[in-house]
Amino acid sequence: MRELAVQALSSVERGYDLLAPTFDRTPFRTPDRFLDATAGALAALGPFEDGLDVCCGTGAGLRALRPLCRGSVTGVDFSAGMLARARAADPAGDARWVRADVRAMPFTEAFDLAVSFGAFGHFLPAERPLLFAQVRRALRPGGLFAFPVGAPPAPSSPWYWAFAGFDAALRVRNALWRPPFVMYYRTFPLGAVRADLEAAGFAVRLTPLEEFGRRDDGSPRCRLVLARRT
Numbered sequence: 001m002r003e004l005a006v007q008a009l010s011s012v013e014r015g016y017d018l019l020a021p022t023f024d025r026t027p028f029r030t031p032d033r034f035l036d037a038t039a040g041a042l043a044a045l046g047p048f049e050d051g052l053d054v055c056c057g058t059g060a061g062l063r064a065l066r067p068l069c070r071g072s073v074t075g076v077d078f079s080a081g082m083l084a085r086a087r088a089a090d091p092a093g094d095a096r097w098v099r100a101d102v103r104a105m106p107f108t109e110a111f112d113l114a115v116s117f118g119a120f121g122h123f124l125p126a127e128r129p130l131l132f133a134q135v136r137r138a139l140r141p142g143g144l145f146a147f148p149v150g151a152p153p154a155p156s157s158p159w160y161w162a163f164a165g166f167d168a169a170l171r172v173r174n175a176l177w178r179p180p181f182v183m184y185y186r187t188f189p190l191g192a193v194r195a196d197l198e199a200a201g202f203a204v205r206l207t208p209l210e211e212f213g214r215r216d217d218g219s220p221r222c223r224l225v226l227a228r229r230t
């Protein structure tokens with residue numbers, strides 16, 4: 001509890017530095033089934049040359065990138081602690097780990113594929129245009145930015161209220177405490193995200209990840225966003 005409290009009162013970067021040693025045992029690390037479903041859907045669009053994992057954390061996304069990319073694989077994150085774990089856990093040892101804020105990445109037309117998992121809650125809606133512009137700049141013309149997005153839970157689901165409660169608690173915390181810890185579950189709606197991607201210069205397509213099934217209304221529980229740099 002003490003550890004969690006200290007993390008919750010830190011900045012995002014410092015919070016992840018503190019969480020890094022145990023991160024892979026938390027539910028915040030993207031489960032392999034999401035990584036494998038993403039890799040499966042992208043396999044038909046590849047192979048790719050150079051791949052980038054945006055907000056790579058301890059390196060989960062490399063499980064998806066490695067089989068898809070014939071060239072280099074790179075993870076970028078601003079937490080030195082998370083990157084240290086990623087480097088230590090990289091079995092092949094040939095990935096590049098870059099410490100940078102993804103709102104100001106040091107890459108220009110360097111990758112054919114960019115992926116991101118479990119990190120968009122750390123960006124306010126107003127930051128999305130900058131974030132997407134940075135990813136676009138990192139991609140070569142025609143490059144692909146891909147990430148899975150889950151369907152929002154219905155108000156009848158306990159998850160709806162859990163996410164709403166979490167977001168409300170963090171808004172109160174951020175109104176009262178500096179530095180802010182930006183992490184919201186309900187600030188990444190697909191319609192607005194798609195519009196921001198298109199405005200940033202991507203052609204956007206969605207594909208269902210059928211592994212995760214369908215909701216009662218027939219819509220997919222999880223989709224892969226495929227944003228191609230135009």
Ligand SMILES: C[S@@+](CC[C@H](N)C(=O)[O-])C[C@H]1O[C@@H](n2cnc3c(N)ncnc32)[C@H](O)[C@@H]1O
Nearest residue numbers: 016029030055057060077078079101102117118
């Ligand atoms: C929930 S973790 C996800 C890590 C990994 N992608 C995964 O799925 O397991 C979110 C990661 O985003 C990183 N992050 C958040 N905001 C960032 C920013 N502005 N620039 C770089 N990294 C950021 C954090 O340091 C953290 O490692």
